[in-house]
Amino acid sequence: MISFYNKELSSFNAFLLSLVVITLGYYPLINDRIYFVDDITRSIKGYFGWIGLGRPLTEWLAMVLSTSSVRLADITPLPQLLSMLALSSLVMILLKNTFKDVTVGNVLICSTIAVNPLIFGNMLFRFDSLSMVLSVLLPVMAWDLLNKNKMVFPCLLLIACLSFYQPAIAIFPLLIMTTFLQSDKYSDKTINYIFKATSLTFIGCIIYYLAVVKLTIKESEHRADLTSDFGHAILSGLKNSLVTASQSYGHIACVIISIATIIFAVIYAKTFFKMLNDEFNRKKYISILLMIAVPFVIILCTVGVNLILSNGYYPVRVLFPVSFIIFMMLAVPANSTNKINIIASILSTGLIFASLSVIYATTSALYNQQRYDSYVLFSLIDKLSTMNKGKETYIFGTTEDAEASKTSARVFPILKHIKNNYYDMTLSQSLINNGVRDIVFSGETRKVSYTLQKKACNRHMDKIFSTPQYSIFEDENHLLISLGKNNCSK
Structure with missing residues (x-):
């Protein structure tokens, strides 16, 4: 086993190995062609809509890929296939900047960045998976160029x-x-390196805020609003992100990560105490301060950019920087001795395998949910077409979880955070797409849906049809589709 992990590879073979691991990891996305969250409405309406979220390059890339600036076409699985190539390139950059030797073990350590449940959360999106993966690749490229003493291009890459x-x-x-x-x-070289990197980060963020956020995000869009309570944002963000990330990786992977964290902590502590015992000078003081700063940087990067936002939230798709923290826990000890390198390589193998299990099980659960929701959709189409009431129809709630999804969620808690169940927006668009008339949905009309649901719960609307999956209520002017069951107790 040791000889296997120590086997040296050419750069080309290392790239192929990483590509095989990545392709194996995300094959279900190519095979099952799942629609996820906004994918449903985007595939029906063909809208872009990323510029208003401060993501202009995502919109322009989508235009290039779909060869249209008017309508967005579904060209799945091209974005995912290109994402796999981008992830393999990322692994190679990490490998060459972190390790002296190109070995099987070191490739696997770097591949933990590419194949994990958090990056999977980005790969699920049919339309912008590539833009999300490129956002991961670009800071890695900026780091690579900074290591080569470049300054201008790293700043541009961060923007x-x-x-x-x-x-x-x-x-x-x-x-x-x-x-x-x-x-x-x-x-001095290391201290200057940290200073340059810190300067680049702040300059890149300031330019982005002034040149992109201020010019593209509408005032009515509150995603860019800054928080006034950083203390609460850090504590709540750290708690929420750690819970979501740990549940995403699953039980076995969390055990592996815990072992890697302990090894990293021991190496870090030994280095720190050795530093304290060395002769004092100005450089040593700075190095001690930087060592003390490391845990705080890790904590802040766990919370991420949501730290400064008033409405920061922590779904799986925003937590992929955590995978780089795990990479740090593996890579830093792996460079200390050959023995620890082998241990880190074995842990990486286990982590990748556990991630494969999570990805495959989650994909299967989402596929089963998609089939279940299709049954609900066509049942509604059939029922609404026979009613022909001509009344405005509103939707409330979400579909119940399919039994297969519930079973998988007991083993893989990530399914608490990754769902593709129909809800008011996606179901309304799917009904309209299948020829059902008088369906009403917008952000504003959600208020009407909530009001109608309260009326239904208070028995001020007539229940005219009911199944275990949904109920239909009616008053003199409206129809209400109440998805799921027990909505009145929520």
Whole structure:
């Protein structure tokens, strides 16, 4: 086993190995062609809509891929296939900047970045998976160029990263900390390196905020509103992100990550106490301060860009920087001794295998949910077409979880956070797409749906049809489709 992990590879074979691992990891997305969240409405209406979210490069990339600036076409699985190539390139950049030797074990350590449940949360999106993966790749490229003493291009890449998908900016400081922990910490070169990286991060964020956020995000769109309570944002964000990330990886993977964290903590503590016992000088003081800062940087990057937002939230798709923290826990000890390198390689193998299980099980559950929801959709189409009431029809709630999804969720808690159940927006568009008339939905009309649901619960609407999957209520002017059951107790 040791000889297997120590086997040296050419750069080309290392790229092929990473590509095989990545393709194996995301094959279900190519095979099952799942529609996920906004994918349903985007595939029906063909809208773009990313510029208003501060992601102009995502919109322009979608235009290039679909060869249209008017309508967005569904060209799945091309974005996912290109994403796999981008992830393999990312693995190679990590490999060459982190390890001296190109070995099987080191490739697997770097591949933990590419194949994990958090990146999977981005790969699920049919239309913008590539832009999300490019947002991950660009800070890695910026780090690579900074390591080659470049300054202008890394700054431009960080601005581009933010313009693809903002949470990815947290990756850059994590990689800087990884390099710092592997460096000669007392040298002027290392201290200047940290200063340059910090400056680049702040300059890139400021330029992005002034040139993109201020010009593209509407005042009515509150995603860019800044918080006034950083203390509460850090605590609640850290708690929510850690819970979501740990549930995403699953039980076995969390055990592996815990072992890697313990090894990293021991290496970190040994380095820190050795530093304290060395002769004091100005460089040593700075290095000690930087070592103390490392845990805080990790915490802040776990919370990510949501730290400064008033409405920060922590679904799986924004937590992928956590995978770079796990990479740091593996890579830093792996560079200390060959024995620990083998241990890190074995842990990486187990982590990738556990991630494959999570990805495959989650994909199967989402596929089963899609089939279940299709039954609900066509049952509603049949019922509404026979009613022919001509009344405005509103939708409330979400579909129940399919039994197969419930079973998988007991083993893989990630399914608490990744769902493709029909809800008011996606079901309304799907009904309209299948020829059902008088369906009403918008952000504003949600208020009407809530009001009608309250009337139905108070028995001020007549229940005219009911199944275990949904109920239909009626008053003199409206129809209400109440998805699921027990909506009155929620």
